[in-house]
Amino acid sequence: MFTRRRRWRVPMGEEPTALDRRVMALESRGALVPRRNLIRTPEEIEGIRKSGVINTAILDLVGEKIHAGMSTLEIDEIVHSYTIEHGAIPATLGYEGYPKSVCTSINEVVCHGIPSATEILKEGDIINVDCTTILNGFYADASRMYVIGGTTPQKAKLVQVAKECLEIGAEAAKPFGFVGDIGNAIEKHAHKNGFSVVRDLCGHGVGVKFHDEPEVLHYGKKGTGMLLVPGMVFTIEPMINMGTWKVFIDSADGWTVITEDEKPSAQWEHSFLMTETGLEILTH
Ligand code: MF3
Numbered sequence: 001m002f003t004r005r006r007r008w009r010v011p012m013g014e015e016p017t018a019l020d021r022r023v024m025a026l027e028s029r030g031a032l033v034p035r036r037n038l039i040r041t042p043e044e045i046e047g048i049r050k051s052g053v054i055n056t057a058i059l060d061l062v063g064e065k066i067h068a069g070m071s072t073l074e075i076d077e078i079v080h081s082y083t084i085e086h087g088a089i090p091a092t093l094g095y096e097g098y099p100k101s102v103c104t105s106i107n108e109v110v111c112h113g114i115p116s117a118t119e120i121l122k123e124g125d126i127i128n129v130d131c132t133t134i135l136n137g138f139y140a141d142a143s144r145m146y147v148i149g150g151t152t153p154q155k156a157k158l159v160q161v162a163k164e165c166l167e168i169g170a171e172a173a174k175p176f177g178f179v180g181d182i183g184n185a186i187e188k189h190a191h192k193n194g195f196s197v198v199r200d201l202c203g204h205g206v207g208v209k210f211h212d213e214p215e216v217l218h219y220g221k222k223g224t225g226m227l228l229v230p231g232m233v234f235t236i237e238p239m240i241n242m243g244t245w246k247v248f249i250d251s252a253d254g255w256t257v258i259t260e261d262e263k264p265s266a267q268w269e270h271s272f273l274m275t276e277t278g279l280e281i282l283t284h
């Protein structure tokens with residue numbers, strides 16, 4: 001018999017609130033609860049919200065400018081200059097050695113594609129643009145798919161189902177539910193449509209750091225993973241594949257994640273705040 005150090009700890013001298021008591025009771029019964037410092041203050045939430053406004057404007061601007069014949073480096077330049085001009089910082093630039101201000105992932109590239117002058121968008125491509133913004137120290141992380149001209153019905157369906165997976169996953173997240181509820185809903189919707197869910201990468205806590213707890217798996221069982229508590233901020237970012245869920249990292253750059261069967265992949269991402277009633281999107 002042994003006891004485990006509590007994750008949810010009320011600072012010395014502070015009276016436990018009703019919320020503290022509720023979370024601590026669940027922890028006593030064995031739930032994986034967040035550390036109390038994962039609960040964002042109203043001031044922090046305001047800061048993340050403002051960062052989200054810039055992040056959204058960037059992805060809107062990309063949507064206006066993206067076209068066949070342009071390079072992914074041009075997308076990087078659009079993201080970089082808008083970010084800097086608005087007093088923010090592109091979070092990926094220099095992050096663990098990542099060299100650019102945005103990730104651009106075309107067709108069979110799942111995520112973390114590096115913008116390049118020699119990579120030219122063509123009619124029928126589907127591309128994920130994933131942008132993380134830091135404003136006054138607060139992080140907002142979101143990504144969207146853009147379809148270049150007309151594409152095949154199967155690729156269009158993949159893009160649509162991936163979007164629905166994000167929406168359905170977000171709907172499944174309820175206060176005092178569990179992170180596993182999200183992944184379970186996403187996995188069901190993907191499978192129902194004949195697609196698979198990438199398992200090697202997940203959503204994450206965000207807001208005062210780029211990647212924080214919890215791990216938000218896009219597959220799994222209801223009632224597993226971390227307890228969802230109002231005030232938590234995290235991303236959901238399902239990567240949905242047309243073929244196998246298996247992926248590999250391109251050894252040429254150490255970043256680009258590609259489907260093992262080189263069939264297409266699609267991803268959408270938002271940063272969310274858990275409220276008393278459910279998730280609120282901070283990136284739209
Ligand atoms: N924005 C990605 C995410 O959703 C992370 C990109 S990290 C990078 O978590 F280094 F590849 F840019």
Ligand code: CO
Pocket residue numbers: 141203204235237269
């Ligand atoms: Co993210």
Ligand code: CO
Pocket residue numbers: 130131132141142143237269
């Ligand atoms: Co992202």
